[in-house]
Amino acid sequence: MKKTFTLQLSPEEAYDEAVFKQTVLRKAGLPADIEESFARQTRRSIDARGRKVIVNVEAELFINESPGSLLDHLPKYQDVRNADRIVIVGAGPAGLFAALRAIELGVKPIVIERGKDVRARRRDLAAINKEGIVNPDSNYCFGEGGAGTYSDGKLYTRSKKRGDIRRIMEILVAHGATEEILVDAHPHIGTNKLPVLVAKLRESILESGGEIHFETRVEDLILERDEIKGVLTNHGDAIRGMGVILATGHSARDIFQLLAQRKVLIEAKPFALGVRIEHSQNLIDRIQYHCELDRGPYLPASAYSLVQQTEFKGKQRGVFSFCMCPGGFIVPAATAPGELVVNGMSPSRRDSKFANSGMVVSVELEDLPHYQKFGALAAMHFQADIEKSAWELGGKNQVAPAQRMVDFVNRKVSNSLLDTSYQPGLESVEMRAVLPDFISERMAIAFKAFGQKMKGYFTNEAQIIGVESRTSSPVRIPRDKETFEHPHIKRLYPCAEGAGYAGGIVSAAMDGERCAEKLIAAYVN
Known part of the structure; x- marks a missing residue:
């Protein structure tokens, strides 16, 4: 048997697990010691407008029934080692989720990240905090997971038009976030937990045959007439693919300068x-x-x-x-x-x-x-x-x-x-x-x-x-509203915060997914 409730609770009733269960059983008219019962919250928000703080809760009570998982979407990642390739510049939320979505669609992502992996990155964060030494390729903005790795990890967004928010949340849970992020009205993960989660996202990409190249900075674009064929790196490598998703974040000034030098259309942005x-x-x-x-x-x-x-x-x-x-x-x-x-x-x-x-x-x-x-x-x-x-x-x-x-x-x-x-x-x-x-x-x-x-x-x-000063990008890289493709350079997909679209972990992740979908639909399938 399953019952659902909409409740207004005190903080203790909402946040103390044992008290919460007793409260739900009491609301259901059942004894507190009933066996084979399970209560859980599916939605929770705090209302502090009055003198007394109230917690609004949507809850489920199961009697003699398995509650099952809160997850509806469990991603299935294909083996893409020998598949067509796309290039993704940047391993922040947009780049990582673009890579994972590409794998789901049967395409191999080649992710290029100028910074270090999340563990090695910590040494550079210690250096800037303790010694004032700034590594221009590895810092709080650049490195695996981007700026989101070392942040509050807020997962709240009003941007429902960019994609499925719940899907992004469930992928995060599947990679180590707690199910609390599916419940709280303003969820967050926390900077101490994000590095582990980001490393697991990387593992999913690599296990499926995708590639991630750390400490690899884009130094030029491979342009042929009005198409981008790939990028040139600081190691002298030419990395080519069916298209390029540019997900560099709002602080990659050298990329903005490169685009300007190569006469790729960009715009100043408020x-x-x-x-x-x-x-x-x-x-x-x-x-x-x-x-x-x-x-x-x-x-x-x-x-x-x-x-x-x-x-x-x-x-x-x-x-x-x-x-x-x-x-x-x-x-x-x-x-x-x-x-x-x-x-x-x-x-x-x-x-x-x-x-x-x-x-x-x-x-x-x-x-x-x-x-x-x-x-x-x-x-x-x-x-x-x-x-x-x-x-x-x-x-x-x-x-x-x-x-x-x-x-x-x-x-x-x-x-x-x-x-x-x-x-x-x-x-x-x-x-x-x-x-x-x-x-x-x-x-x-x-x-x-x-x-x-x-x-x-x-x-x-x-x-x-x-x-x-880094609230959002001061530059917009334009793209078509429907196709997401740059209006002048075919196969170039400006993505998320660095291109002037989306901001924050969830909206950037959704934008990354959609850029991958658009590119693959246009040039791979």
Whole structure:
């Protein structure tokens, strides 16, 4: 017998497994000690709008019946060792899922990744954190799994039009993620668990006969008239295939420059730039959960999402939180020496005492008149100049410029800074020396407004740390809306975040799958 329930539970009832089962049995009118019973949650979300936190749960109860698996899609990967080949540039979520989908469709993927495998990559992350040494091919952005490997691992996306979200989630579960990601309304995996999962995705590709070439950087394109035939690598190899999926991520500036040099059509694209803002997690919990001391043993670390429209010199622009990391850490995300970039990540337990979020301002191309001379690379050059300025003001290493929030609004250099999760350390500066007026003035307006929306958020017990500049690609590589193919170069499939489409793990993975499907349908089958 199977029964389904829609429940409003207390945090203890929702998050304590034994209490949850007793609660479901009680709702069903059954004794708590009934044998051969199994209760599970199929959907869960937190409602903290009222003074009392409620957890909305959809649940199933099985009596004398096997519950079965929550997985509907178990991928079947063919042996593709001798099959037609496609080339995939980049082993982030888009590239890996494009490769897996190609294998399902009977095609051999050749994945090229400039960075190292996930284990070797850790040494380069330690070097940037402890010594300020940036390896331009292996860092928080480049390497197996891309930027998503060392992130919060958020799996929430509103982009249902790109593909089947559930399918992506189930493939992740099949490779080691917990079934919790199928249940939570805002699921995440955590930076401590993602490396193992990414390695298992790699194993599936290799076991089926696909190839992954690490520490292999694309240095040129093999173009014949209006078609791409493959790529040339830093090792002098020509890697050819039936088509090329370009899934390089938003930080591969050398690829954007290569495309421009080879006169492949690209376009400047609006993006967003700002800072990371760091509060104590306890403060955010007290605001969000309306608690006096702490959130207690059952509720997860709370998150927030903020947006504010601002006006400066007659122009409206949005200021918004981005990639909020509860119980997380701020990390150095530069991809080349001489620049400073910060990003956020969280472990699976989200148990750091800090909460951080990107706080960024929309940047339109009309905001950058002095960069128009760079054409399609205008926004990229603006982004790079801000990162260089942050690096210089921080001391020409990976120490980040920072300022307390209220001090920033009041144009006062902070006499002291707070404890931080950012391992390389902070330098107190006037952040307006880093950020142009059209960004800093809008942020100052928004911080005050956010303090009205979240009482206690606007405080000098929070600090801004700069710069958060890699929110999305500053360049778009155009593609046909239906075929996904580049409009001028046949067999070239710009993909996911680096091409200006999709953002985040799930949407990038879905875009990778669809690019593989489109390429294979057009040129292989």
